[in-house]
Amino acid sequence: MIALRVENLVKTYKDFRLEIPELTLESGYIMGLLGRNGAGKTTLIKCILDLAKKESGQVFIFEKLFDSDEIETKQRLGIVMETPVLPANYKPKEIKQIFLAFYKTWDEKLFKKLCDLFEIDQNKKILQLSKGTIMKLSIALALSTKPDFLILDEPTSGLDPVARNQFIEILQSFVQSEEKTVFYSTHIVSDIENVADFVTIIDGGKIIFSASRESIEEEFCIVKGPAKEADKVPARAVLSMKKGSFSFEALCKKKEIERFLQPGFVVEKPSIEKFYVMLVRKDEKDDKVLEIL
Numbered sequence: 001m002i003a004l005r006v007e008n009l010v011k012t013y014k015d016f017r018l019e020i021p022e023l024t025l026e027s028g029y030i031m032g033l034l035g036r037n038g039a040g041k042t043t044l045i046k047c048i049l050d051l052a053k054k055e056s057g058q059v060f061i062f063e064k065l066f067d068s069d070e071i072e073t074k075q076r077l078g079i080v081m082e083t084p085v086l087p088a089n090y091k092p093k094e095i096k097q098i099f100l101a102f103y104k105t106w107d108e109k110l111f112k113k114l115c116d117l118f119e120i121d122q123n124k125k126i127l128q129l130s131k132g133t134i135m136k137l138s139i140a141l142a143l144s145t146k147p148d149f150l151i152l153d154e155p156t157s158g159l160d161p162v163a164r165n166q167f168i169e170i171l172q173s174f175v176q177s178e179e180k181t182v183f184y185s186t187h188i189v190s191d192i193e194n195v196a197d198f199v200t201i202i203d204g205g206k207i208i209f210s211a212s213r214e215s216i217e218e219e220f221c222i223v224k225g226p227a228k229e230a231d232k233v234p235a236r237a238v239l240s241m242k243k244g245s246f247s248f249e250a251l252c253k254k255k256e257i258e259r260f261l262q263p264g265f266v267v268e269k270p271s272i273e274k275f276y277v278m279l280v281r282k283d284e285k286d287d288k289v290l291e292i293l
């Protein structure tokens with residue numbers, strides 16, 4: 001079963017264009033969506049959920065054209081948005097009643113446990129809660145619906161490190177059931193480093209990488225060496241190169257670089273974080289950070 005399929009999606013704002021020709025996520029897997037600020041992660045998630053109007057393209061959830069008015073599919077989704085929209089004058093216990101009425105699978109015990117863990121005061125109005133607590137409440141609500149498919153847009157932004165770790169542990173136990181699917185957008189790579197089956201990287205509104213997490217280690221490597229030997233690395237092997245006065249560091253395609261390795265080169269496995277940072281860095285601009293100061 002395919003949990004998510006995006007086809008020919010286009011959405012433009014004044015200075016931004018999101019263009020996703022194709023994106024697929026099989027059910028039972030976790031996909032991490034990585035991208036810099038403004039890369040288009042929230043826009044993509046909003047288009048998937050029909051919260052933003054698509055210019056063109058189609059989104060299928062559980063192999064059905066997604067229609068935000070269609071209750072059956074919506075009841076299978078747990079959604080956490082970067083900026084949760086919860087009614088300011090309601091208390092968590094009142095919002096819970098709305099969820100309870102809509103979601104057949106609502107788990108009251110789980111909601112109570114999550115509220116205790118996250119120290120959410122059920123009697124305060126949303127407008128009296130901190131940003132982090134509102135995010136925790138949004139997470140607790142989404143998980144307590146026992147969804148088949150969690151769609152998370154930067155759920156750990158605004159959480160303190162303790163709450164972030166708690167959330168990652170909860171997520172790990174959530175996905176232990178093999179039928180659960182997660183689409184997780186973040187720019188905190190460590191959040192998905194150990195849990196994602198697939199990694200999709202979006203930059204400037206376009207997917208620049210989408211493959212299994214293992215393929216990063218299998219197909220790519222980091223090559224380091226003296227700056228004067230950087231030109232021995234063939235251009236076709238390089239996805240990104242950072243060159244200093246004394247040394248260079250390059251993200252390379254393993255197959256293309258093997259024959260060209262020199263005795264002074266060091267070859268390392270890329271972590272997701274390293275792979276991502278090397279891939280999305282803008283050569284000139286990102287290397288000149290120190291010159292700004």
Ligand SMILES: Nc1ncnc2c1ncn2[C@@H]1O[C@H](COP(=O)(O)OP(=O)(O)OP(=O)(O)O)[C@@H](O)[C@H]1O
Pocket residue numbers: 013014015016035036037038039040041042043044082187
């Ligand atoms: N309602 C809007 N009107 C105009 N431009 C918008 C709107 N929403 C988003 N944008 C623009 O679209 C681009 C992508 O924004 P988006 O919020 O999708 O990025 P993001 O990857 O989620 O970033 P971040 O990590 O900072 O949350 C940005 O240039 C943003 O300014």
